[in-house]
Amino acid sequence: MATAIAEKPQMSDAEWEARQQLAACYRVFDMLGWSEMIYNHITVKVPGEDNAYLINPYGLHFSEVKASNLVKIDIDGNKLDGSPYPVNPAGFTQHSVFHKHLPDAHCIIHTHTTAGMAVSALEGGLQPTNFYACNFVGQIAYHDFEGVTVRSEEGERLIANLGGKRVMFLRNHGILVMGRTLPEAFIKHWALQRACEIQLATLSMGKPLHVPDEVVSVHQRDLSKVQIPGGQGAADFAAMVRLVDRIDTSWRD
Template sequence: MATAAADKPQISEAEWEARQQLAACYRVFDMLGWSEMIYNHITLKVPGEDGAFLINPFGLHFSEVKASNLVKIDIDGNKLDDSPYPVNRAGFVQHALFHRHLPDAHCIMHTHTTAGMAVSSVEGGLRPTNFYACNFAGQIAYHDFEGVTVRDEEGERLLMNLGDKRVMLLRNHGILVMGRTLPEAFIKHWSLQRACEIQVATASMGTPLLVADEVVAVHQRDLHMAQVPGGAGAADFAAMVRLVDRTDRSWRE
């Protein structure tokens, strides 16, 4: 995916690769129907730069994001480049909090998908009633809705409720996932979104069947045997980028 950044002398090769990967991810999210007007966020740490990360320019649709128009900011929200675009405080507050305190949160994704918001808005949240939901049994944190996330003081409660987990359903709000790599975060989001979609569909049909705890344990134990080599989500994400490239390669710019 990487290309030489010769025409971007102020940007390191590592940063340009990160910019392209993140821009591609925004286009993949849009292709999959996960855009929410000009809102929601995916952030990615800049390799080799402590406390610096990339975020989407506030005001652009996911389909308009390119490698060159992503905004580089520090952990305090200060812009580190000459981007003409602002940053949505509702995105910065939450993402900066986790980037600051969680060294393994290299990539963070937050969306308001219909299925994700629906499941986060019912008692019990995600239930082990389908294949994908079983992936997450015992691994999801929950945080009660406190209004739009623009207040720094909510951060302590977000961290406390997250604990040692890296997947969270923000109650009445939506999906939040983190990964050690962008592809890892992507496959978590994709799987959680599928789990939520299927739960919503199942709920309309009658009483769902709960998978027994011992079966969930076997399922989670054996999941790695169904993964393609190359790292969590790497092959999945690459396949989605190829689909995006069939119609629009402008994200690379």
């Protein structure tokens, strides 16, 4: 906790709160088994600042991320806070495109989970064969694999393929989700990951049953009736943070 006390006066309360929330999210992802060595990224805008974002330090595992060691960068990935850690160019090239062009993309998540990568490599992508998959019918964009994402010119195609959607499968690559808040992006990723896991299990058993379009419409219409007030994903994320705190509270530092 001494680190938090030393660092907080050097930044706004809003930035420190964003840092703690993002650090907690990295620990939640690790707890849920969504870490990928030192790779993959969750980024958020710094509240009240133009073109300032937070990203994980390149070289640290998700389980090592703390509020104080997150790296503050500009839209081009240049460090703004004197952090000793580098930034992965393959990580922020993709994120910067969406942060720059989508005002509502406060939080962006990209992962290489086994289930997410498997479905991204499947012809037809996610199919309406389970409860969670039905949440996303008509809401998923797809982008063809072009190799590791380090070339800025791919950005135009990413934006064009995303269109008005805020969930994307990077084909042969993995999951990309974004939200107006971090908890919103978290719950989208959680539900999409569950949909992928269940699809893999279903396809392993044989030919799946597809949910009819009219039932999908009713399902999506009624989803809001089971959400807890406080913002999409807020209660879910808070519950996961409480679980993380039982394991290790160092993310708060």
